[in-house]
Amino acid sequence: MSYTNNLPADFKQRLSCFGNFDVIVVGGGPAGIAAAVTAAESGHSVLLIERLGFCGGAAVAGLSGTICGLYMTVEDPERGRPEQIVFGFAERFRDALYREGGLTEPQIYGKTWVATHDCAKYKKVATNMLRGAGVTVLYHTQMIDVIAEDDELKGMVLHTKSGFTSVYARKVIDCSGDADVVYKLGLKTSKGNNGVIQNPTMMFKIGNVDMPKYLAYWGQNTISPPKVVSMLEARDELLRKKVWLFPTVNPGELLVNATKITGFDGRALDVTDPVDHTEAEQFSIYQAEAFFNFLKANVPGCEDAYFIDYATEVGVRQTRTIDGMAKLMNDDVVGKRKFSDSVVRSSWPIELHYGAKPKTEWLVEDYYEVPFHTLVPKVGKNVIVAGRCLSSEHEALASSRVTAQCFEYGRAAAIAADLSIREEKTFQALEGNQIAHLMK
Ligand SMILES: Cc1cc2nc3c(=O)[nH]c(=O)nc-3n(C[C@H](O)[C@H](O)[C@H](O)COP(=O)(O)OP(=O)(O)OC[C@H]3O[C@@H](n4cnc5c(N)ncnc54)[C@H](O)[C@@H]3O)c2cc1C
Numbered sequence: 001m002s003y004t005n006n007l008p009a010d011f012k013q014r015l016s017c018f019g020n021f022d023v024i025v026v027g028g029g030p031a032g033i034a035a036a037v038t039a040a041e042s043g044h045s046v047l048l049i050e051r052l053g054f055c056g057g058a059a060v061a062g063l064s065g066t067i068c069g070l071y072m073t074v075e076d077p078e079r080g081r082p083e084q085i086v087f088g089f090a091e092r093f094r095d096a097l098y099r100e101g102g103l104t105e106p107q108i109y110g111k112t113w114v115a116t117h118d119c120a121k122y123k124k125v126a127t128n129m130l131r132g133a134g135v136t137v138l139y140h141t142q143m144i145d146v147i148a149e150d151d152e153l154k155g156m157v158l159h160t161k162s163g164f165t166s167v168y169a170r171k172v173i174d175c176s177g178d179a180d181v182v183y184k185l186g187l188k189t190s191k192g193n194n195g196v197i198q199n200p201t202m203m204f205k206i207g208n209v210d211m212p213k214y215l216a217y218w219g220q221n222t223i224s225p226p227k228v229v230s231m232l233e234a235r236d237e238l239l240r241k242k243v244w245l246f247p248t249v250n251p252g253e254l255l256v257n258a259t260k261i262t263g264f265d266g267r268a269l270d271v272t273d274p275v276d277h278t279e280a281e282q283f284s285i286y287q288a289e290a291f292f293n294f295l296k297a298n299v300p301g302c303e304d305a306y307f308i309d310y311a312t313e314v315g316v317r318q319t320r321t322i323d324g325m326a327k328l329m330n331d332d333v334v335g336k337r338k339f340s341d342s343v344v345r346s347s348w349p350i351e352l353h354y355g356a357k358p359k360t361e362w363l364v365e366d367y368y369e370v371p372f373h374t375l376v377p378k379v380g381k382n383v384i385v386a387g388r389c390l391s392s393e394h395e396a397l398a399s400s401r402v403t404a405q406c407f408e409y410g411r412a413a414a415i416a417a418d419l420s421i422r423e424e425k426t427f428q429a430l431e432g433n434q435i436a437h438l439m440k
Pocket residue numbers: 026027028029030031032049050051052055056057058059062063064065066067068069114141142143144175176177178180200201202203257314315316317386387388389401402403404406
């Protein structure tokens with residue numbers, strides 16, 4: 001199916017204008033929250049546009065559920081203590097969430113740790129921060145096109161219940177996850193491994209779990225033990241054979257990351273196509289139900305569990321990535337490469353969701369760094385990205401896309417927007433070392 005990307009120019013010119021801002025942030029996921037708050041706290045007028053009615057992106061709407069990427073990976077977490085290696089906005093959000101009672105203590109995930117968050121508290125913390133920083137927020141509003149002269153971005157067209165409107169900005173931070181702004185501007189993007197991307201997952205929560213009984217069987221590690229993997233391998237109706245289950249802040253509640261979502265015919269889906277996206281949502285219903293039934297029948301402590309709910313929407317790990325001035329390579333990740341213009345560290349494994357078992361390649365006792373210019377498109381003026389659409393090779397993205405790092409990409413992009421306004425420089429002309437220095 002083909003779709004028309006841009007609206008007619010004369011239509012865009014005739015639109016009434018919602019306003020002019022220093023910075024517009026498109027998308028209110030982890031990257032967008034960090035970008036909007038940081039830019040506003042630098043003294044800029046900031047508009048955040050979000051198609052849903054709350055912030056959090058895949059972390060809340062997709063119920064992805066834990067903050068990954070904060071801690072160092074180690075050989076044996078059961079003998080160690082978590083060492084936090086990412087701070088900045090990620091730490092600020094973690095701390096605020098923890099104080100709200102919306103975050104667990106660190107939990108073992110393979111060779112590292114994660115902390116599971118509560119979506120209601122996540123929404124409140126994001127709202128507090130955005131309101132506190134004075135960000136103008138438009139929910140239930142979708143960015144549907146850009147207003148540009150050649151490759152110079154000037155503004156964008158928004159679609160709301162009351163109709164279309166235009167809005168203008170000096171700088172735009174594309175935190176849509178899908179690189180929607182970059183794509184609409186006609187700049188180069190790519191998808192995964194020659195178009196093959198990681199599978200989506202429908203997350204869900206269950207309640208009334210007998211937690212001591214469950215933990216005695218499953219163990220402290222949130223990744224499925226071998227005895228569960230063996231059972232899953234014998235079940236044709238369950239497409240995923242290695243799963244993660246996280247106890248939440250609420251008593252007797254488990255967050256379940258266990259489905260592999262394909263088309264009904266088994267094909268890999270590209271959720272930027274609404275036909276595939278719809279099929280992902282529908283196929284999810286049956287995979288989640290099948291896995292819930294498996295838990296009840298086979299996992300001690302889950303016998304009397306009930307199904308709380310699906311995520312608001314299927315969780316999307318990967319769509320478009322930009323063609324950036326720098327690209328995070330697979331070798332940079334496995335080689336734990338450091339950069340002088342680094343904006344964040346990561347010790348998170350390559351967690352590649354493709355095939356029956358997600359591939360996890362651990363980066364033990366070390367980390368790699370992500371260079372600033374992975375956020376900057378090679379061409380195109382006034383736009384920078386933050387979040388999971390950074391310029392990255394396929395496997396590298398399967399590590400670099402998680403929440404703690406996305407918060408820091410958002411902060412880096414906002415610092416860059418501030419500098420670019422103050423020094424009247426393009427994003428391409430900014431010194432990555434200077435951004436890295438300002439992030440400290
Ligand atoms: C199933 C699943 C499980 C995961 N588990 C974990 C985990 O346990 N821990 C972890 O740290 N990470 C996890 N992740 C990854 C993490 O959730 C994402 O990497 C992170 O949310 C990406 O943040 P982001 O801000 O780049 O994009 P997103 O979270 O995708 O946010 C993008 C936002 O932009 C909005 N948007 C998009 N297009 C437009 C538009 N045109 N106009 C207006 N708004 C728009 C969307 O509604 C969304 O709110 C998981 C992801 C998935 C899918």
